[in-house]
Amino acid sequence: MLGFNEHYTLGYLLNSERSINITAYVVWGMAIIFPLFMILFEKLFRIDIRKEYKTYICKKTQADRADIFFAVFLVSSVVLLLLLVGFLVKIGYIPLLRLIHSPEGFDFATERTRIGEAYFIHPYISNILILSVIPLFSYISFAYALTLREWKWILLALVLFAASIIVKTYKFEKSPVVFHLLIFVLIYIYLHGGIKRIYMFIIAGLMAAIIVAFYFATGFNGTLLDIYNGPLGRTLFTQVGTLTYCFDLFPEIFGFLGGRSFTPTILKLIGIDSSEHLRSARLTMAFYGSERVYDGSAGVMNTLFVGEAYSNWGFAGVFISIVWVAFIVVVLVWLILRLKKTPGTVVLFALLTVRFGTMLEGGFCDFVYSFDLIFTLALIMCIYICFEHGGKIHQAIIRIADNLRGLAKHV
Template identity: 30%
Template sequence: MLFLIVWIIVLIASIYFFQKASGSLSLLKPNLNSIIFYYSFFISSYIGTLLIATGVDDYYMINRMTHEKYRWIGFYAVTFVMLVFPLILFTVSRLTGFNGEKEFNAYLKKEISLPFKEKNEFFLIFSGLSVLSLTAIAYTMLKTPQIPILEVLLGRGELSPGELRNLAQRGFGGNVLIRNIFAIALTPLLSLVAYVYSVKTNQRRWKVLFLALFAGSILINSYDLAKSPIFFYLIMFLLVRLYVGKMVFTPRKIMIWGVTGTVALVGMYIVIQGVTDVNSFVSYNTGPIGRLILAQIAPTFLHLNLFSESLPMLNGQGLPSIFINLFDIEQVRSARLVMMTVFPEKVADGTAGVLNTLFIAEAFANFGYIGIVLGTVYVAVLVQLLYITFIRLPKNPIFLCLFIYFTVNIPRTLVGGFTDFLFNPIWTLIVGLFVGILLFIRLRIDVTSIWLRKQRS
């Protein structure tokens, strides 16, 4: 009963602070903070935390814990995040004079400006990047031993879908940076920018470019049979349509999308994982439901248990390689180490890779309980500063699509790890690339204008 009382009180407080910090928790007006609340915290983490703490989860991962006390330790650790994270968001808003409700609603209504709309240089540079990203997709397909989605659709091969997916990820024979940056990360973002320009200019060249990038984005987000990437890409696309004023979210649309997504998810479980037992789909601790409310948070409890009782603390070994390589230290990701410890048989047969979970787990594995406290404060400050910055930046296709990219990818990263918030090479390169393009064309225009003025004088 105590766990339930604490859970309810903290949930109410969390809703209050998230609402104040974001400006809206309405499903009809989603934003970065509201997606973090609903997806990263409430659904993926907090519901399962209560089930685990009260001992009614009966979940296969939690059954691998060696000390039951980490049920309540984990509960209070996640509860701490659920309360302190939005409190920090709220505090940052107050310190920066950010009025969430007023500024977010104003941003939604703001007209989109189109810098360099008539400049062929921008379209040529953008087209070049698009060709590069589409070529990277083709390169990814060629360097993948077996393309999982193709193998499943054609019904051939002796490997299971799980083995095919792991082979595609770990048996990739090409350059990982080309695949991860130019194919997986850049293509969807380029497609969103192209969509905004196609809508606002109504030019055929932008429409053709968008269709090519959209098809490439669908392929690269589904080729390895991963279930979540394609859903997140479609969410980004819907958000773009909302933010440019081409769509209004309504309760009916939300319901239709929810039903469609559920049917698609069930279909994926049947086709990809071979799950046909009806009870697996309706049970709270198996199938899609168990995947949503328990699979993402259970590894946090395993982290607390293992790194307190049997595994040595990483003491910074999990930090980004760009930092620790300077000291000749090899990076160790806790999510991989926990998977190897808890499910060695799955690692051995090639069906499992990592046990990603709420970011505090990796922070704990590296720095103990102080890592949970400082990590929560740091990530919350970073998230809110990004949110405020994007809302106050000019609403042009580049900044808008970067905003939407982070609106979807930050919540995903929160339940993926901590060190990506210290340094994320993909985020850094993407922001640097797009901002660099804007600055290059602006500088070129300014230099040309100065030269023309000198010629006239």
């Protein structure tokens, strides 16, 4: 709106002025409505998130009988690492090493698409156990290492951290690594009650350096001060451009999707044929980035979650999505703050803090149903109930472990 409109994404718009204006009004409206509804839900439920957070930060982290959990965790980690080795063999190389040094003519875009379709043994094993659980285990081991300061946890945390970095760079993406590292920072803050400002500046500088290094490693040849390309272009314009596509494309070119962006699981529940599933980000890429679809290097065009809501239900969807996301954020954060403070719940809090940030630019439907989020919650809560909470299940596991230990000594 101020005339900075030379970014490549804006060049594809069919009705540039109208679409940019609508996008601006929607973003401004969300900036007001979203926090207002968060405050409203706090008042309705009579909770004070800020007070709950201060109380949580000051609590002492409890990790009783962690030796039993370590044995189970270690065996599980070994299995996961073996699966990762098999996955890397299937890919043919370690993607992280190609970021550091790639052969001449190596096409990162095409390889990213090929690797995205690869799997080891079964897609569920690759997508869940390798790509999701290994980073999650690295967070948990890090939290236990900081809490207990035992060498066995420290060494395991270092191994899993290295494995998680390989996982997060397996498709040569930049931002997942930064968000991954940010979770470790948040775990430290939530465990210790804060961090010195100078350390935060250092960490922010390191993360920025990682992003810049990844850009140059994947073929970027511009300058860092170019506002339309590279890191600045990605930060200032790419998300804006793809959000503008939603208001440019619907309903003028395609009719509203009417909920087809929900996962097939949800579509079945609401009586829609699951074969009609279509994420608006995929359709947007197919329309505006057709040349990349043709050459096999295309992914999706994700943007602020209100874009997907508009693509499915128009402006009514935008308003409802803002209200719903505000509700989900307030309720989940409050519930986590009410749990016993353990390494597992600290990881859950840090993970959701970052996950909500990434989901905000992933699509509204992820806030209605996200298998990845549900799986993460279920796994951490299982660890919490079985090994950290101290309830009946926890006590039963301790008794079984003690009996097995006594039997082993007797034999």
